[in-house]
Each structure stands twice: as structure tokens, then as C-alpha cells.
Amino acid sequence: MKQKIFIITGLVLLVGVIAIMLADLFSSKKADKANPYDYKMGELRKTDITCNGYIEQLTIKPALEEIHAVACGSGDRIYVAGKNGLEIYQVNGKPDGNFRFEGVASCMALDKKGRIFIGMQDHVEVFDQLGKPCNKWKSISTESLLTCIALTDSYVYLADAGKKIVYRYDMNGRLINRIGEKDPQKNVPGFIIPSPYFDLGIGKKGELWVANTGRHSLEQFSSDGALNSAWGEASMSADGFCGCCNPSHFAFLSDGSFVTSEKGIERVKIYSPQGKYVCMVAPPSAFVEGTKGLDLAVDSKDRIIVLDPEKKQVRIFVKK
Amino acid sequence: MRRIKSIPAKGLKTPAGTTARTFILTFFSVLFSTAMAVRRFPKPEFETNYIQPSTQIPVPRAELLAYLDVFVLLVSLSIVTWLILKKRSRLWVFAMSVFSLAYFGFYREGCVCSIGAIQNVSLALFDNTFVLPLSVLLFFILPLVFTAFFGRTFCAAVCPFGAMQDFFAFKPQALSSRLNTVLGILPYLYLGLAVLFAATGTDFIICRYDPFVGIFRFNASFGMFLFSGILLLSGVFIARPYCRFLCPYGVLLNWTSRFSRRHLTITPKECIQCRLCEHSCPYDAIEVPVTSKSPESRPVRVRKMMILTVFVPFIVLVFGYAGSRMQDTLAGVDSRVKLAKEVMALSGKQDAGYGMQDAGYKMQDDSYEIKAYKASGKTESQVYSEASAVVKKFYIGGWLFGGFIGLAIALMIGGRIMPVYRTDYVTSKGRCFSCLRCVDYCPVKS
Numbered sequence: 107m108k109q110k111i112f113i114i115t116g117l118v119l120l121v122g123v124i125a126i127m128l129a130d131l132f133s134s135k136k137a138d139k140a141n142p143y144d145y146k147m148g149e150l151r152k153t154d155i156t157c158n159g160y161i162e163q164l165t166i167k168p169a170l171e172e173i174h175a176v177a178c179g180s181g182d183r184i185y186v187a188g189k190n191g192l193e194i195y196q197v198n199g200k201p202d203g204n205f206r207f208e209g210v211a212s213c214m215a216l217d218k219k220g221r222i223f224i225g226m227q228d229h230v231e232v233f234d235q236l237g238k239p240c241n242k243w244k245s246i247s248t249e250s251l252l253t254c255i256a257l258t259d260s261y262v263y264l265a266d267a268g269k270k271i272v273y274r275y276d277m278n279g280r281l282i283n284r285i286g287e288k289d290p291q292k293n294v295p296g297f298i299i300p301s302p303y304f305d306l307g308i309g310k311k312g313e314l315w316v317a318n319t320g321r322h323s324l325e326q327f328s329s330d331g332a333l334n335s336a337w338g339e340a341s342m343s344a345d346g347f348c349g350c351c352n353p354s355h356f357a358f359l360s361d362g363s364f365v366t367s368e369k370g371i372e373r374v375k376i377y378s379p380q381g382k383y384v385c386m387v388a389p390p391s392a393f394v395e396g397t398k399g400l401d402l403a404v405d406s407k408d409r410i411i412v413l414d415p416e417k418k419q420v421r422i423f424v425k426k
Numbered sequence: 427m428r429r430i431k432s433i434p435a436k437g438l439k440t441p442a443g444t445t446a447r448t449f450i451l452t453f454f455s456v457l458f459s460t461a462m463a464v465r466r467f468p469k470p471e472f473e474t475n476y477i478q479p480s481t482q483i484p485v486p487r488a489e490l491l492a493y494l495d496v497f498v499l500l501v502s503l504s505i506v507t508w509l510i511l512k513k514r515s516r517l518w519v520f521a522m523s524v525f526s527l528a529y530f531g532f533y534r535e536g537c538v539c540s541i542g543a544i545q546n547v548s549l550a551l552f553d554n555t556f557v558l559p560l561s562v563l564l565f566f567i568l569p570l571v572f573t574a575f576f577g578r579t580f581c582a583a584v585c586p587f588g589a590m591q592d593f594f595a596f597k598p599q600a601l602s603s604r605l606n607t608v609l610g611i612l613p614y615l616y617l618g619l620a621v622l623f624a625a626t627g628t629d630f631i632i633c634r635y636d637p638f639v640g641i642f643r644f645n646a647s648f649g650m651f652l653f654s655g656i657l658l659l660s661g662v663f664i665a666r667p668y669c670r671f672l673c674p675y676g677v678l679l680n681w682t683s684r685f686s687r688r689h690l691t692i693t694p695k696e697c698i699q700c701r702l703c704e705h706s707c708p709y710d711a712i713e714v715p716v717t718s719k720s721p722e723s724r725p726v727r728v729r730k731m732m733i734l735t736v737f738v739p740f741i742v743l744v745f746g747y748a749g750s751r752m753q754d755t756l757a758g759v760d761s762r763v764k765l766a767k768e769v770m771a772l773s774g775k776q777d778a779g780y781g782m783q784d785a786g787y788k789m790q791d792d793s794y795e796i797k798a799y800k801a802s803g804k805t806e807s808q809v810y811s812e813a814s815a816v817v818k819k820f821y822i823g824g825w826l827f828g829g830f831i832g833l834a835i836a837l838m839i840g841g842r843i844m845p846v847y848r849t850d851y852v853t854s855k856g857r858c859f860s861c862l863r864c865v866d867y868c869p870v871k872s
Binding site (some may be wrong): 118 | 619631653656657662671
């Protein structure tokens with residue numbers, strides 16, 4: 107009798123196993139299960155508020171249909187460019203002028219003479235302060251996607267996310283050289299740009315910095331294309347750059363520190379000139395989830411100007 | 427940067443140190459070549475609060491390590507076979523099964539295993555674009571080769587699945603011969619389905635329902651852990667339930683073992699009919715003597731054979747036909763067919779052509795499969811056409827699968843109606859796992 111109970115128990119369990127297998131294999135009903143690969147970002151968006159070193163001081167709401175680029179000019183005037191136009195604001199956020207042009211501005215920079223260099227998809231257009239066209243450079247390539255312009259006294263640097271390369275031009279639009287092409291001999295790894303965010307900037311000493319987003323690093327080049335240094339690491343935590351490709355934008359404070367912005371986990375942070383994480387300027391909670399293209403500028407008082415395309419605002423952060 | 431090439435001066439021999447260095451460099455470059463090749467792009471960072479989902483396939487091993495595994499398998503099979511046939515030591519066989527569980531189970535994470543290799547081999551036979559690694563092929567073949575000569579020594583102490591279940595056989599109960607025969611059909615069904623689904627590129631169901639891999643990798647989901655737990659619990663009363671009534675590789679080993687000339691024997695000399703071993707086998711793999719005062723006459727045997735000659739093909743055809751009628755059910759497991767049905771349900775079609783009819787699928791627009799389909803840019807007709815090709819494969823596959831099951835059943839019935847006479851207690855060559863338990867009971871020692 108006892109033996110029969112054991113056998114029946116064993117058989118019932120075995121049949122149960124087989125029934126589970128068959129039910130799972132042939133059932134057309136889908137289990138209402140969550141995606142096992144789902145990357146839950148909720149926890150990552152939470153930031154220690156004690157790390158926040160800045161507060162939002164001022165918000166500007168441009169009237170442009172789309173906003174894509176922000177820059178700071180003389181007298182700390184704020185320039186905002188986007189679809190079919192550009193708007194200028196005083197330091198206190200009051201409108202100070204605007205003009206229209208044809209096309210979508212993807213990036214912008216100002217030279218010492220006050221001329222405005224606007225990157226549009228595959229070429230650059232130059233305007234004076236009143237919006238009068240001064241120059242229109244020829245198209246670089248149909249595959250080009252200009253995402254950043256930076257100026258020195260003599261040169262114009264262009265970041266082309268489409269061709270994944272940086273160009274150095276003279277002020278009149280004549281190409282001098284290409285920077286960042288993969289070159290194992292010169293130890294240049296090449297740019298990995300998986301998304302259309304590819305920023306560059308001129309540091310405190312006039313050196314060129316480029317965001318190699320796929321490598322989660324900022325790389326410093328000489329004007330002839332030699333790679334001098336690089337820093338940055340991939341991390342979801344505050345001290346690194348998140349996702350596939352970040353930082354999407356960066357700018358410099360007066361002491362040479364870096365201000366960076368990221369997409370994926372939307373946040374604006376400050377790093378020391380040596381690349382060490384310092385503090386959070388704007389945590390993910392300050393942005394609408396999914397915001398991309400947080401262009402940055404810094405004025406002479408080290409106010410951090412953040413372009414928020416999702417909210418269609420220019421947001422100014424100051425130190426607490 | 428200039429490359430400096432080291433060239434030994436003319437007439438001088440290459441120093442021994444250089445040779446050694448070259449060997450070491452070659453060794454490590456081969457050893458880590460796979461791992462290095464993977465890291466060519468900075469990977470996304472997943473260290474912060476991200477739980478990696480468990481996958482069927484573990485991280486690939488470097489090629490050299492895969493061959494090391496084959497070497498360990500070969501050595502293990504050799505040692506276990508020697509322990510069984512020469513040393514006849516249950517204790518040492520048990521020790522080897524502990525090693526196999528540790529190495530092939532926990533260290534190797536149960537993959538690639540000989541059981542799962544059936545699917546790789548099947549897919550390689552039917553899909554010429556699938557590359558079958560040599561190491562996987564060897565994992566499939568080596569145990570079969572040893573079994574063909576020495577019996578199922580692989581099952582005794584090399585297979586980690588067997589070792590795992592062996593530890594749980596606390597209260598093994600003898601099952602009746604009829605129950606053993608009926609349950610013995612299950613591995614044939616499993617083998618048939620596994621080969622069918624692998625050959626059609628549908629799924630590797632042996633891996634999908636591998637009961638122990640989650641335990642080996644310490645990452646079993648609760649459902650899978652429960653599944654393994656139930657199986658092991660049943661193994662407390664029915665020893666090695668997976669090996670006996672599920673293992674598809676066991677079918678192949680059963681066949682090949684029947685040809686083994688040097689199979690384990692209960693007694694090293696002549697059987698003294700003491701009957702001590704009669705109930706020693708927890709797997710019901712000891713054949714008791716069958717004697718008859720009046721053996722069946724030749725005409726009776728001939729008549730039975732003639733009936734079987736007609737009966738076997740008839741059963742094969744009936745089951746083959748039944749299998750072909752199951753093509754829709756079988757094809758329904760395939761993800762391409764599932765997607766086609768989802769797309770059809772979404773577009774509200776009853777009949778999408780290509781033989782795709784509404785199967786009552788209710789699918790939401792935001793399912794992952796539909797999202798992936800929309801992102802792929804495929805047209806509806808492409809999806810239906812692909813699914814239709816799969817269903818056609820299952821028509822032929824269904825015939826073969828059904829015929830195979832029919833043949834297995836017919837031969838089992840044939841085996842039961844054709845009497846076998848024997849005078850001694852012997853191990854069943856097909857079903858014996860060569861575990862040596864019976865040997866301990868035998869008073870005759872060499």
C-alpha cells in the first residue's frame with residue numbers, strides 16, 4: 107500500500123512536469139509578463155539632492171517654432187536659434203531682437219565681431235547682428251549633419267555627425283584640415299557617433315575639445331588633429347555618462363571646468379578641468395522624460411544656460 | 427609608431443626563450459580571441475540596479491576552452507568506463523558523478539551538453555547556413571561511441587543531469603513492466619519534437635525545458651525552480667525520472683547500447699541465481715530469467731512475425747498521417763507563425779491567403795512582437811509568406827514525426843508479444859545506466 111502511494115505520488119509529479127511543458131509549448135495564450143530586458147530607468151533618475159549645486163534662476167520662452175541652439179554673446183546676451191529664425195535676449199531675459207532666415211539652424215556660434223555663424227544641416231550661413239546675411243558657405247556633403255560650431259580668433263571648427271568628423275575652416279569658409287579620422291599610427295581611435303549629437307568646444311586655453319559620445323569621452327585635439335588627452339567613462343551613476351552615447355553637449359566655465367548635458371537620463375553636470383565629477387546642475391527630475399538636445403552655453407558670470415527643446419524654454423541656472 | 431621586428435641573426439638559432447615566449451603569446455591570443463573580439467565597441471553600462479535576465483545560452487567560451495571541455499569529457503568517459511568494467515567500484519563511480527556534476531554542471535553551466543547537442547546536429551543537417559562547431563559535434567558523438575562499445579557509461583557518472591537526479595533517489599520504487607513500457611514512449615515523443623522543432627528552426631525545446639540549467643547557473647526563475655523541484659521530488663520515488671522517461675538523448679543511447687559487446691554484467695562469472703540483485707536496480711533495468719517449459723512453436727512465431735510485418739508499416743502510416751494533420755498545432759509553436767497569426771488578428775482578417783487562417787488569436791497592438799514587426803519594415807504578405815513556408819515544413823515534419831512515434835510504438839508492442847527466453851539475471855542493455863548498484867548485491871566476485 108505504502109509502495110503504491112509512493113509510486114502514485116511520483117507519477118503525479120512526473121505527469122505534472124510534462125503537463126507544464128506541453129501547456130507552455132503549445133499554448134497560444136500569451137503570458138502577460140513584463141519585458142525581461144526592460145531597462146527600468148526610474149531608480150536611475152533619482153538623484154541625491156545634496157549633490158545639486160545650482161538652482162534655476164530664470165526661464166525664457168522663445169517664440170520660435172523649434173529651438174535647437176543657444177549661444178552667449180557680448181554683454182551676456184543670449185542667442186537662441188531654431189527653425190526659420192533667431193531670437194536675442196538680454197541678460198535678464200527680456201527680448202532684444204530677432205530675425206528670420208530660411209531653414210533649420212542646428213548649431214550656432216558668435217565671433218568677436220558679433221557675427222553669427224549658423225550651421226544648417228550641411229552648410230554654414232553667417233549673419234550680422236541685424237540678421238543681414240554676410241556669407242553662405244558651400245554644402246559640405248549631402249551626408250553631412252552639422253551639430254556644432256566653435257570659433258577661435260582665426261578658425262571655425264565644425265562637428266559633422268553625419269560624416270563623424272570635425273572640420274577646421276578659416277573664417278571665410280575654406281577647409282584647412284579634418285580632425286578625428288581613425289588613425290592607429292597617431293593613436294586616434296576615431297569618432298563613434300551613434301546618434302545625431304556631436305558637440306565640440308574651445309577650452310580656456312584655446313584648445314579643441316570634442317565629445318566622442320560612443321566612447322563616452324571628451325577628447326582634446328590639437329588644431330592639426332593630434333589627440334592629446336581624453337577623459338570620461340560610461341556609467342549610469344552621476345559621475346559617468348549614461349546610455350549609448352553621451353555627453354550630447356558640453357560647455358566651459360571660466361575656470362576651465364566642463365558643463366555637460368546628457369540624454370537618456372536627462373541631466374546637466376559639472377566636471378573639473380581634470381574630468382572629475384563635481385556636482386549636478388539640473389537633475390533628471392528637472393526635465394520631461396525623453397528630452398534630447400540640451401544645448402549649453404555659459405555667460406561671463408558662469409551662469410549656465412540650458413536649451414530645453416521639449417519645454418521650448420531657455421533655462422538659466424546659477425550657483426546656490 | 428614604428429614596428430620593430432625581431433629577426434635572429436644568420437646562423438644563429440632562435441633562443442629557447444623566444445620560442446617559449448612565442449608559444450605563450452600564441453596560447454593566450456587563442457585563449458582570449460573570442461572574448462576580445464566581442465569588445466570592439468564600448469558597451470552600455472549595466473552595473474547600476476540593472477538585473478540581467480537569464481538566457482538559455484551562457485556566455486560563449488573561448489574556443490580553446492571548448493576543446494578543453496571535450497578533452498575532459500573524453501577523459502571522464504574513459505575513467506568512468508574503466509571504473510565500471512574493470513574496477514567495478516560503485517564508490518568511485520559515485521565520486522566521478524560528483525566531479526561531473528561540479529564540472530559539466532556548475533562550472534560549465536550545463537551547456538553545451540550532449541542532450542542539447544541533438545538540436546544543433548539536427549539544425550545543421552537541415553539548414554546548411556547553420557555552422558555546427560566541432561566541439562558540439564564531439565559532445566554529441568563521443569558518448570554515443572562509448573555507449574556503442576561499453577554501454578551507457580555516460581549516464582552512469584558523466585552526465586550532470588543523471589548525477590543530479592541520482593542524489594535524490596532516496597525511496598526508489600519498482601514500476602511494473604507495463605508502466606515502464608508506456609512511460610518509455612515519452613522520450614521518443616520528446617526526441618521527435620526536439621528534432622522537428624530544431625530542424626525547422628523553430629526552437630530548441632530541450633534547452634527551453636532544461637530542468638537543471640537554472641540551478642547550475644544559480645539564476646533559475648521561480649517558475650523554473652518549481653519545475654526542477656517537482657521533477658527532483660518525483661525522483662525521490664521514481665529514480666531518475668528525466669533520464670528514464672524524458673531524456674531524448676537517452677533514446678539514442680538506448681539504441682546504441684544494445685550493440686555494446688562489453689556491457690556491464692551483474693556478475694563477473696556465472697550467475698548463481700541467488701536473486702539478491704533482483705530488486706537492487708532502482709531503474710527497473712534488470713531482466714529476470716524467463717523460462718518456459720513449452721516454448722512457442724515455430725509456426726506460432728512465424729505467424730506473429732507475419733502479423734508484425736503488416737502491423738508495423740500500418741501503424742507507421744497511421745501515426746504519420748496523424749502527425750501531418752497536426753501541422754497547424756505543431757507550426758503554432760514557431761514564432762514566425764505566431765507573428766503571422768497576430769498580424770492577421772490585428773488586421774481583422776479571417777483568411778490571409780498563404781494557407782493562414784484565423785486561429786482565434788487576440789493580440790494587442792502594443793505587444794513586443796508587433797512592435798518589432800512594425801519596426802522591421804516587413805509587409806503583411808511577407809510575414810504570411812514566411813509563415814506559410816514554415817507550415818509547409820511542418821506538414822512533411824509532421825509525417826516524419828508521426829511515423830517515428832508509430833514505429834517506436836509498433837516495435838515496443840512487437841517486443842512485448844515476441845517472447846524472449848533467458849536463464850540468468852542480466853542487465854537490460856538498452857535501459858541500464860551502468861550505475862553498479864546491482865554489482866554490490868552480487869555475492870560472486872571476480
